[in-house]
Amino acid sequence: MSEGARILVIDDEQNIRKFLKSSLTSNGYFFMEADDGAGGISASLNLHPDVIILDLGLPDIDGFEVLRRIRKRSKTPVIILSVRDSVDDKVRALEEGADDYLSKPFDSKELTARVKAVLRRLLPVEQKEVLEAGKLYIDFTKRIISVNGKEIEITPTEYEVLKLLVVNLGNVVTRRQLLSQVWGKSEKTEGALHLLNVTVRNLRAKLSREGDESISIITEPCIGYRFTLK
Amino acid sequence: MRKKIFPYLLSILFVTIATFIGEAAKGILEPTNISMLYLLIVVLSAVLWGMPSAILTSVISVLCFDFFLIPPYMTFTVSHVQYVFTLIGFLIVGIVISVLTSKVRDAVLQRQTEKLQNAILNSITHDLKTPLSVITGSLSSLLEGNSKLREEEKTILVKDSLSEAEGLNEIVNDLLEMSRIDSGALKISKKPCDLRDVIDSSAEKMRRRIKNKRIVTEISEEIQEIPLDFAYMMKVFNYLFDNASKYADGGEIKVKASVAGKNAVIEVSDSGSGVPERDLEKIFDKFYRSANEKRAKGTGLGLSICRGIIESHGGRIHAEMSGLGGLSVIISIPMEK
Numbered sequence: 305m306s307e308g309a310r311i312l313v314i315d316d317e318q319n320i321r322k323f324l325k326s327s328l329t330s331n332g333y334f335f336m337e338a339d340d341g342a343g344g345i346s347a348s349l350n351l352h353p354d355v356i357i358l359d360l361g362l363p364d365i366d367g368f369e370v371l372r373r374i375r376k377r378s379k380t381p382v383i384i385l386s387v388r389d390s391v392d393d394k395v396r397a398l399e400e401g402a403d404d405y406l407s408k409p410f411d412s413k414e415l416t417a418r419v420k421a422v423l424r425r426l427l428p429v430e431q432k433e434v435l436e437a438g439k440l441y442i443d444f445t446k447r448i449i450s451v452n453g454k455e456i457e458i459t460p461t462e463y464e465v466l467k468l469l470v471v472n473l474g475n476v477v478t479r480r481q482l483l484s485q486v487w488g489k490s491e492k493t494e495g496a497l498h499l500l501n502v503t504v505r506n507l508r509a510k511l512s513r514e515g516d517e518s519i520s521i522i523t524e525p526c527i528g529y530r531f532t533l534k
Numbered sequence: 535m536r537k538k539i540f541p542y543l544l545s546i547l548f549v550t551i552a553t554f555i556g557e558a559a560k561g562i563l564e565p566t567n568i569s570m571l572y573l574l575i576v577v578l579s580a581v582l583w584g585m586p587s588a589i590l591t592s593v594i595s596v597l598c599f600d601f602f603l604i605p606p607y608m609t610f611t612v613s614h615v616q617y618v619f620t621l622i623g624f625l626i627v628g629i630v631i632s633v634l635t636s637k638v639r640d641a642v643l644q645r646q647t648e649k650l651q652n653a654i655l656n657s658i659t660h661d662l663k664t665p666l667s668v669i670t671g672s673l674s675s676l677l678e679g680n681s682k683l684r685e686e687e688k689t690i691l692v693k694d695s696l697s698e699a700e701g702l703n704e705i706v707n708d709l710l711e712m713s714r715i716d717s718g719a720l721k722i723s724k725k726p727c728d729l730r731d732v733i734d735s736s737a738e739k740m741r742r743r744i745k746n747k748r749i750v751t752e753i754s755e756e757i758q759e760i761p762l763d764f765a766y767m768m769k770v771f772n773y774l775f776d777n778a779s780k781y782a783d784g785g786e787i788k789v790k791a792s793v794a795g796k797n798a799v800i801e802v803s804d805s806g807s808g809v810p811e812r813d814l815e816k817i818f819d820k821f822y823r824s825a826n827e828k829r830a831k832g833t834g835l836g837l838s839i840c841r842g843i844i845e846s847h848g849g850r851i852h853a854e855m856s857g858l859g860g861l862s863v864i865i866s867i868p869m870e871k
Contacts, residue, residue: 498728517745
């Protein structure tokens with residue numbers, strides 16, 4: 305249950321912490337805050353948060369350094385917030401151990417969705433029977449996927465990719481994760497990325513054929529893919 | 535380069551013509567009267583092309599005047615001392631006219647540029663201040679009438695503020711991107727990419743924006759991997775698809791890609807109302823917005839940003855009228871590293 309989960313926000317802007325407190329507590333989470341890097345690092349160790357929301361633009365210590373120090377001691381999921389939205393920053397954040405990256409300004413609903421997605425990952429892997437995401441419906445036991453009530457024909461590989469994306473709804477799934485979990489290949493293998501691209505493209509075509517506007521597989525350039533509902 | 539030599543060549547031509555006229559009038563008019571003709575040409579040159587060509591005109595005029603029209607003819611010597619004064623006086627007057635006339639010309643050009651700059655600044659001011667006005671206005675109204683407003687009214691005020699803020703964010707991003715391009719701070723990192731992937735990713739991202747339009751792709755088999763910056767190329771297609779959706783209702787957006795020599799040529803065409811022939815190059819100007827369309831939202835920077843990104847890739851971009859009646863944007867990108 306993600307209700308009551310402890311969220312630590314590390315951001316030096318008071319007004320940002322204010323609206324995050326408002327948004328997170330209204331979603332039933334327990335809100336904790338720190339206004340600089342040093343405070344954030346110590347809070348992450350002493351207050352046992354379930355999720356950490358970290359702003360990169362901190363006044364005392366470089367945001368990436370704070371991330372590194374947190375990662376050294378814990379596996380707590382970290383969502384990065386930053387005004388910078390270049391691909392390089394996003395890639396670096398994920399390589400340094402962040403679980404997701406949201407650029408400012410952002411919709412509070414978007415952040416809530418990412419927090420939920422990251423918490424879902426923490427749950428013990430239950431043998432779920434079905435999953436509903438918008439108009440998409442997956443029956444894991446029968447390995448059937450349907451959109452708007454109509455079953456769609458997909459290959460076993462496409463099923464595995466879609467399943468991984470949907471289970472991580474809202475969160476970015478890196479190319480590395482997809483390649484290793486679905487194909488058992490590494491990114492560097494010749495033709496691996498191409499294989500992944502083609503599979504996602506076919507999936508998009510099949511999903512959009514049903515004309516559902518709400519489901520999207522968004523490309524995060526040079527990082528991976530994200531399944532979203534709008 | 536050609537453009538720069540033109541004024542000088544034309545000036546020399548004018549001097550030649552004046553000299554012929556002078557030759558014809560040799561017996562009839564005094565040389566000093568003919569010199570007025572040369573001064574006229576100096577003025578003409580100054581007005582049309584500015585100081586450097588006017589000064590060239592002055593010097594060549596004096597030389598031609600001396601050689602052809604002052605006795606002894608066909609030499610640079612003069613038969614009478616008075617002619618030395620004529621020539622010196624002529625040269626001085628010529629140069630003074632060149633300088634003064636070109637100053638006036640520069641001032642006029644300056645004023646035209648300022649007018650254009652003001653128009654652009656006014657446009658940006660409007661684009662930035664309008665959403666801010668909605669946000670400030672809506673939120674302060676909310677605060678002011680908090681107890682008296684119904685829930686739906688409050689929700690509308692908040693929703694409007696949110697939507698204007700999102701629009702403002704896009705404008706700010708456009709301005710930042712344009713700034714980066716102008717200051718040369720745009721960093722492209724090329725990696726071999728599948729063009730189909732770029733187009734597909736962009737189409738997916740823009741899906742809600744494009745709504746009722748289909749994107750049809752026709753990509754030649756010869757196109758394998760191209761060295762591109764994936765994220766920036768995606769931005770280019772985002773802008774192109776966004777434009778096509780803004781300025782073309784219904785119909786489809788066609789993306790064709792093929793190989794031409796060492797380049798990949800990509801054509802994005804829509805079936806909208808298109809752009810008049812004379813504006814096909816202007817649409818790439820910063821802040822250009824088509825005058826006849828109802829004022830669509832956006833900074834007018836999209837195509838200039840696209841050009842900046844494509845040129846950073848070593849490629850070119852231009853527009854033509856599309857066969858479908860609308861606009862066709864054509865990109866050419868080198869396929870080798």
